[in-house]
Amino acid sequence: DLRGGARNFSLDAEAGETPIKPGKATPTWGFNGSYLGPTLRARRGDDLRFTVRNHLEETTTVHFHGAHLPADCDGGPHQAIEPGGSWEPEWTVDQPATMLWYHPHPHGNTARHVYRGLAGLILIDDDVSDGLDLPREYGVDDVPLVVQDRNFDGDNALEESETWTSTTGIIGEDVIVNGTYGPYFEATTRRLRLRILNGSNARVMNFAFDDDREFLQIGSDGGLLTEPHRTRRALLSPAERADIVVDLEPGETVVLRSLPVEDVGVGSIFKRFNGMDDRLDVLQIRAADELADSPEVPAKLAEIASLSDEPAAERSFRLAGFSTINGDSMDMNRIDFGAQVDTVEEWTVRNTDEYHHNFHVHDVQFQVASIDGEAPPPPLAGWKDTVFLEPNRDYRLRMRFDQYTDPDLPYMYHCHILFHEDFGMMGQFVVL
Ligand code: C2O
Numbered sequence: 001d002l003r004g005g006a007r008n009f010s011l012d013a014e015a016g017e018t019p020i021k022p023g024k025a026t027p028t029w030g031f032n033g034s035y036l037g038p039t040l041r042a043r044r045g046d047d048l049r050f051t052v053r054n055h056l057e058e059t060t061t062v063h064f065h066g067a068h069l070p071a072d073c074d075g076g077p078h079q080a081i082e083p084g085g086s087w088e089p090e091w092t093v094d095q096p097a098t099m100l101w102y103h104p105h106p107h108g109n110t111a112r113h114v115y116r117g118l119a120g121l122i123l124i125d126d127d128v129s130d131g132l133d134l135p136r137e138y139g140v141d142d143v144p145l146v147v148q149d150r151n152f153d154g155d156n157a158l159e160e161s162e163t164w165t166s167t168t169g170i171i172g173e174d175v176i177v178n179g180t181y182g183p184y185f186e187a188t189t190r191r192l193r194l195r196i197l198n199g200s201n202a203r204v205m206n207f208a209f210d211d212d213r214e215f216l217q218i219g220s221d222g223g224l225l226t227e228p229h230r231t232r233r234a235l236l237s238p239a240e241r242a243d244i245v246v247d248l249e250p251g252e253t254v255v256l257r258s259l260p261v262e263d264v265g266v267g268s269i270f271k272r273f274n275g276m277d278d279r280l281d282v283l284q285i286r287a288a289d290e291l292a293d294s295p296e297v298p299a300k301l302a303e304i305a306s307l308s309d310e311p312a313a314e315r316s317f318r319l320a321g322f323s324t325i326n327g328d329s330m331d332m333n334r335i336d337f338g339a340q341v342d343t344v345e346e347w348t349v350r351n352t353d354e355y356h357h358n359f360h361v362h363d364v365q366f367q368v369a370s371i372d373g374e375a376p377p378p379p380l381a382g383w384k385d386t387v388f389l390e391p392n393r394d395y396r397l398r399m400r401f402d403q404y405t406d407p408d409l410p411y412m413y414h415c416h417i418l419f420h421e422d423f424g425m426m427g428q429f430v431v432l
């Protein structure tokens with residue numbers, strides 16, 4: 001039963017200057033400003049209407065990452081917006097409450113456009129999440145974090161060159177959060193919900209607190225988990241999200257960090273080149289001397305109907321050499337296959353390299369049915385649109401493309417390490 005309101009959003013991609021690292025303003029790009037873009041909020045059932053304008057001097061697109069939408073509203077490489085041009089996608093939100101994001105997707109140029117600052121968040125609400133006693137006051141006890149690694153040169157300007165050892169594109173030595181260098185947050189509540197996006201181009205981040213305290217992961221890319229998962233780590237590859245709740249003591253200071261990534265089968269030399277050995281401070285949290293009470297996180301969160309028992313169309317995908325999937329590089333004029341609408345698909349995805357890749361599918365949230373035949377760990381047991389691929393393991397993903405068909409306009413699947421995506425580690429499918 002979808003009865004929502006109309007929501008109009010306007011996004012203007014523009015060039016500007018931002019003093020990210022104190023000292024000197026650096027040329028950056030943003031939506032409706034000079035770096036990143038506004039957080040958009042909508043409810044399941046709302047009719048979204050966007051006016052997207054491109055004030056840049058080059059072609060870009062705006063892709064709604066994780067959104068279930070018609071192919072002509074996806075904002076992938078086929079929805080190019082010329083300099084001075086505009087684009088007006090519209091669709092009705094029909095997916096569970098979660099945090100999505102939007103970013104450019106121009107073929108071959110995505111890494112540079114995102115690195116310069118074009119990205120933003122979309123928060124979706126629904127009746128299920130409203131019915132749960134979770135922290136929900138935006139910017140107070142429900143705080144989104146766009147976490148990005150960046151390099152700065154001697155003038156504190158964004159550094160866009162890569163080291164020759166990189167197999168992944170730019171790995172930044174500094175972390176910025178919501179466009180802020182050296183960030184801190186002043187907490188006023190006993191429980192703090194952080195909705196974390198790894199918005200880096202290539203870096204895999206392994207989130208933890210400096211005192212190794214436990215926290216609850218309550219959601220993943222596409223919605224709430226079935227129940228809170230008590231943990232000390234949240235591993236996010238580029239584009240993945242984690243919704244977490246952490247308890248605070250009055251007057252304390254605690255630091256959210258990214259720790260070295262352990263036990264993921266990536267060769268040690270690649271780990272070093274890819275920044276997976278790094279330890280970085282992400283956000284300092286300063287708790288006030290008096291904290292407002294917060295309710296306990298409910299023991300049951302969302303219902304997730306398993307797709308595992310349904311008959312499925314099977315496909316397999318092998319990622320290799322930072323530019324191919326099943327031996328082919330992305331070709332805008334080649335449709336790799338057609339998926340049948342309203343039918344379950346089972347995709348077996350394998351990273352055949354010794355370094356890291358991940359895998360993202362447009363239009364849909366999928367379920368990780370198994371990893372090398374085993375049930376997925378709790379953080380991967382909810383709705384996902386992007387999954388980190390440990391080398392040489394079979395990830396069985398189950399998904400159903402419903403509602404929207406288009407015989408001509410494709411959706412994408414690709415590695416979300418943007419350097420790999422730009423080099424062609426991407427394919428296209430239509431829903432028929
Ligand atoms: Cu976030 Cu095809 O991308």
Ligand code: CU
Pocket residue numbers: 063064065066360361362
């Ligand atoms: Cu996407």
Ligand code: CU
Pocket residue numbers: 322356357358415416417420421425
């Ligand atoms: Cu890759």
